Amino acid sequence: MPVPHSTYLTSFVVGNYVKVSDSYKNIPLGFFMYPGTESLAQRKYGKTKEMMRVFEELTGVDFPYNKYDQTIVAKFNFGGMENITATTMADTEILMNSDNLVEDLVAHELAHSWFGNLVTCRNWAELWLNEGFATYMEAAFREKAYGRADYLRKVREDAAEFMTSDAISDNKHGLYNQLARPDDSIFDTTAYQKGGAVIHILRETVGTENFWKAINIYLNRHKFQNVETANLQKAMEETSGKNLDWFFKQWIYGGGYPKLNVKQVYNPSGRQLNLTVAQTQSADKLTPEAFILPMEIEITTANGTKIEKIEIKKREETFTLKVNDAPTKIVFDKDEKIPLKAVKMQPLTIAK
Ligand SMILES: [Zn+2]
Numbered sequence: 001m002p003v004p005h006s007t008y009l010t011s012f013v014v015g016n017y018v019k020v021s022d023s024y025k026n027i028p029l030g031f032f033m034y035p036g037t038e039s040l041a042q043r044k045y046g047k048t049k050e051m052m053r054v055f056e057e058l059t060g061v062d063f064p065y066n067k068y069d070q071t072i073v074a075k076f077n078f079g080g081m082e083n084i085t086a087t088t089m090a091d092t093e094i095l096m097n098s099d100n101l102v103e104d105l106v107a108h109e110l111a112h113s114w115f116g117n118l119v120t121c122r123n124w125a126e127l128w129l130n131e132g133f134a135t136y137m138e139a140a141f142r143e144k145a146y147g148r149a150d151y152l153r154k155v156r157e158d159a160a161e162f163m164t165s166d167a168i169s170d171n172k173h174g175l176y177n178q179l180a181r182p183d184d185s186i187f188d189t190t191a192y193q194k195g196g197a198v199i200h201i202l203r204e205t206v207g208t209e210n211f212w213k214a215i216n217i218y219l220n221r222h223k224f225q226n227v228e229t230a231n232l233q234k235a236m237e238e239t240s241g242k243n244l245d246w247f248f249k250q251w252i253y254g255g256g257y258p259k260l261n262v263k264q265v266y267n268p269s270g271r272q273l274n275l276t277v278a279q280t281q282s283a284d285k286l287t288p289e290a291f292i293l294p295m296e297i298e299i300t301t302a303n304g305t306k307i308e309k310i311e312i313k314k315r316e317e318t319f320t321l322k323v324n325d326a327p328t329k330i331v332f333d334k335d336e337k338i339p340l341k342a343v344k345m346q347p348l349t350i351a352k
Contacts, residue, residue, distance in 0.1 A: 004224040006120045011083035013071045024049035032071035051110050054144045060216040064118045082112030104138040111137030122226040124180035132195020159197040159339040165189040175252045197340045198251045204337040206240035214239040255286030259342045267351040273323045278316040290315045298334040301325035
């Protein structure tokens with residue numbers, strides 16, 4: 001390799017393969033298939049070059065290496081592994097899974113060329129910088145290829161997968177993993193799915209333009225080196241001009257997620273909608289009593305639709321919003337800025 005890289009990314013694969021070739025710009029792409037399965041290569045890996053174009057465009061950083069191969073192997077412990085310029089894929093994942101799942105896996109492993117290989121987490125506690133970003137880039141590719149709704153579906157599903165597994169997990173930790181041990185236990189739904197969902201929340205917090213500018217700074221500043229969470233925070237603060245201590249404390253160094261119970265009361269005499277938001281998650285060493293949650297509420301009445309911005313930051317608080325008529329529909333967190341939350345909306349009642 002002509003460029004520095006982490007030793008855990010080195011691999012050799014030996015077997016009976018047929019190589020199917022493609023290219024992106026001047027970068028040769030190789031798909032190593034078992035004899036007899038080569039006709040599937042295009043269907044399974046055909047979007048690789050489109051993904052490279054999208055990732056270069058989003059990050060502003062060219063694909064960092066001189067070739068990119070993907071090889072299937074039998075009885076692999078993982079879905080895929082981002083070995084440098086030579087991604088290894090479980091044959092079952094590529095040959096048996098739906099094209100949709102294969103596409104996410106191909107995007108994920110390719111994204112590691114930027115997030116994981118070009119900049120590598122400094123230690124296993126920082127693994128989310130590899131896996132959260134590779135998971136997020138699956139959604140980012142979908143946003144470019146299929147639009148915002150499919151992007152949000154992917155982020156929402158990742159968030160739901162984390163919340164489901166969190167309910168039964170006895171290995172709870174922050175994205176910055178205080179419990180990290182050098183074994184397979186660190187490759188969990190926190191590092192991957194929660195990581196991806198929190199990166200979405202980060203982008204919503206700093207704004208899309210600032211977010212990708214910061215990613216460009218972060219990658220360029222630390223290329224061919226190790227990174228830690230603080231490097232990412234610094235770049236995000238530089239482009240957004242915001243102090244993000246609260247965000248990183250709550251979402252990266254802290255754990256859990258907010259559970260909200262929302263009471264909605266319309267007061268006809270004052271033409272007010274009172275939203276009482278209670279946070280019901282149990283607080284512990286990692287999980288705060290009260291998350292800080294800036295979000296938008298969409299309120300529809302007979303007279304039209306409007307958006308109200310609120311910032312939830314207490315264990316329980318009431319927001320009084322002006323409305324010109326009785327609400328017929330209320331959408332909490334309108335743009336899904338924070339998919340990582342459980343919300344119980346109580347039915348709207350009318351104050352007497
Ligand atoms: Zn990965």
